[in-house]
Amino acid sequence: MAEATDAPLLSTPLANRHRALGARMVPFAGYDMPVQYPTGIMTEHNWTRAHAGLFDVSHMGQAFLVPADGKHETAAAALEALCPADILNLKPYQQRYSQLLNDEGGILDDFMATRAGSDRTGSLYVVVNAGCKEADYAHLQAKLPSNVKLERADHYALVALQGPEANAVIAAHVPDIDSLAFMTYRIVTIGGVAVHISRSGYTGEDGFEISVRVDKVGDLWDLLLKDARVKPIGLGARDSLRLEAGLCLYGHDIDVTTSPVEGALVWSMQKRRREGGGFPGADRIQRELRDKPKRTRVGFSFEGRAPAREGAEVRVNGRAVGVVTSGGFGPTVNAPVAMGYVETAFATPGAAVEIIVRDRPLAAKIAAMPFAPHRYKR
Amino acid sequence: MTTKFTKDHEYVRVEGDVAVVGITDYAQQQLGDVVFVELPAVGKQVAAGAEAAVVESVKAASEVYAPISGEVVEVNSALESAPGTVNEDPAGKGWFLKLKIKDKAEIDKLMSEADYADFLKTLG
Numbered sequence: 001m002a003e004a005t006d007a008p009l010l011s012t013p014l015a016n017r018h019r020a021l022g023a024r025m026v027p028f029a030g031y032d033m034p035v036q037y038p039t040g041i042m043t044e045h046n047w048t049r050a051h052a053g054l055f056d057v058s059h060m061g062q063a064f065l066v067p068a069d070g071k072h073e074t075a076a077a078a079l080e081a082l083c084p085a086d087i088l089n090l091k092p093y094q095q096r097y098s099q100l101l102n103d104e105g106g107i108l109d110d111f112m113a114t115r116a117g118s119d120r121t122g123s124l125y126v127v128v129n130a131g132c133k134e135a136d137y138a139h140l141q142a143k144l145p146s147n148v149k150l151e152r153a154d155h156y157a158l159v160a161l162q163g164p165e166a167n168a169v170i171a172a173h174v175p176d177i178d179s180l181a182f183m184t185y186r187i188v189t190i191g192g193v194a195v196h197i198s199r200s201g202y203t204g205e206d207g208f209e210i211s212v213r214v215d216k217v218g219d220l221w222d223l224l225l226k227d228a229r230v231k232p233i234g235l236g237a238r239d240s241l242r243l244e245a246g247l248c249l250y251g252h253d254i255d256v257t258t259s260p261v262e263g264a265l266v267w268s269m270q271k272r273r274r275e276g277g278g279f280p281g282a283d284r285i286q287r288e289l290r291d292k293p294k295r296t297r298v299g300f301s302f303e304g305r306a307p308a309r310e311g312a313e314v315r316v317n318g319r320a321v322g323v324v325t326s327g328g329f330g331p332t333v334n335a336p337v338a339m340g341y342v343e344t345a346f347a348t349p350g351a352a353v354e355i356i357v358r359d360r361p362l363a364a365k366i367a368a369m370p371f372a373p374h375r376y377k378r
Numbered sequence: 379m380t381t382k383f384t385k386d387h388e389y390v391r392v393e394g395d396v397a398v399v400g401i402t403d404y405a406q407q408q409l410g411d412v413v414f415v416e417l418p419a420v421g422k423q424v425a426a427g428a429e430a431a432v433v434e435s436v437k438a439a440s441e442v443y444a445p446i447s448g449e450v451v452e453v454n455s456a457l458e459s460a461p462g463t464v465n466e467d468p469a470g471k472g473w474f475l476k477l478k479i480k481d482k483a484e485i486d487k488l489m490s491e492a493d494y495a496d497f498l499k500t501l502g
């Protein structure tokens with residue numbers, strides 16, 4: 001998703017702050033983004049696992065699906081026609097992870113959907129990946145029924161505060177934040193600014209994603225960074241954190257060719273949808289649920305210290321059986337970590353494989369994920 | 379004692395008939411946290427410009443090219459358990475390998491410290 005193009009790079013409203021903090025900026029998904037701050041990826045990664053890391057994720061797409069009749073059932077039915085999650089039974093203020101599917105059951109993007117509460121009754125709030133957002137919006141515009149309108153929320157920025165001290169940091173501004181349950185949101189005031197705060201994130205840690213008006217995000221960013229428990233974290237550590245947490249990066253670990261079953265995302269398809277179908281590619285997905293898919297996303301652990309990167313071939317007895325889709329060094333597990341696909345017959349945790357790095361086979365094993373235990377607030 | 383530099387950000391420090399090869403401070407900063415170093419076998423013959431070692435940061439793998447031709451006479455095996463030494467002391471304890479110098483003329487072709495400093499300025 002970070003391929004170079006001739007198009008000018010977009011900036012988030014926090015770009016000048018990243019530069020002032022000494023960030024190294026790189027092109028990512030069409031945006032000029034901080035990959036790391038001066039202390040480096042390893043320090044940022046470890047800080048997030050021990051304290052609270054502040055991420056600018058304003059490049060991601062925020063939008064609302066607004067039903068003409070103001071009824072949740074109307075918006076939910078429209079979104080359920082495009083994804084395999086149970087949207088209908090979301091409670092007000094509750095959110096869920098899902099995937100937009102093409103007609104073959106391949107994943108166009110993964111996203112978060114939230115049922116609005118009394119602040120926007122009937123609407124669904126969705127957050128999509130930066131690199132996919134224009135295509136997602138075009139897809140939604142084309143597929144949504146006429147009684148559900150897509151409303152972009154480009155005037156909102158998004159930051160994430162992640163780590164074991166995130167709750168205490170927010171509690172300094174929102175005393176009852178501890179009662180906010182995992183995968184739910186609330187409208188609160190931080191530093192005099194109304195924000196949409198959800199208990200969610202993409203690092204495996206407890207934490208929050210905070211949606212705030214573009215003209216107020218700088219103040220919020222500065223306020224949170226005044227807390228000694230908070231440090232800014234770049235995309236480099238975001239990637240190593242999510243990899244250790246076993247979470248997919250769109251365009252790498254999942255794409256238009258992979259189904260949610262192959263992607264080991266069956267947990268995100270609730271029983272009513274798995275059994276009832278009614279989403280794009282349901283024939284393929286239900287067949288894969290019944291007969292197992294040909295390939296499955298798995299984790300890999302290594303005996304040595306050499307990391308395997310995206311694209312490395314996975315072999316069993318000399319035969320190619322899969323490929324690494326994300327790989328690197330996991331600072332928390334202090335060892336190389338990777339995920340990728342293997343033929344399902346080989347997807348047994350503990351099974352030995354070889355991963356080819358620089359033409360040499362590295363001894364590896366199929367590993368259960370996450371590599372670093374999730375510490376979500378349950 | 380002469381130290382010379384390449385455009386790929388390796389340094390070569392001449393110590394008698396042996397050259398110590400490592401990566402520059404600029405290179406380690408660009409790489410970020412080094413997590414793994416793959417070193418060649420002692421006795422291996424390398425040609426100038428050929429891959430001599432691999433350095434992996436959290437993000438990516440990068441080749442270390444031999445700035446000059448020669449036989450690998452020693453490698454810094456301490457880096458295998460402490461790869462972060464490359465970040466902490468690239469010009470000192472973070473060296474990669476020692477080459478028995480084959481052709482001194484190859485060294486003369488490399489950049490001086492002042493030339494390398496000027497070269498870095500062109501990189502912005």
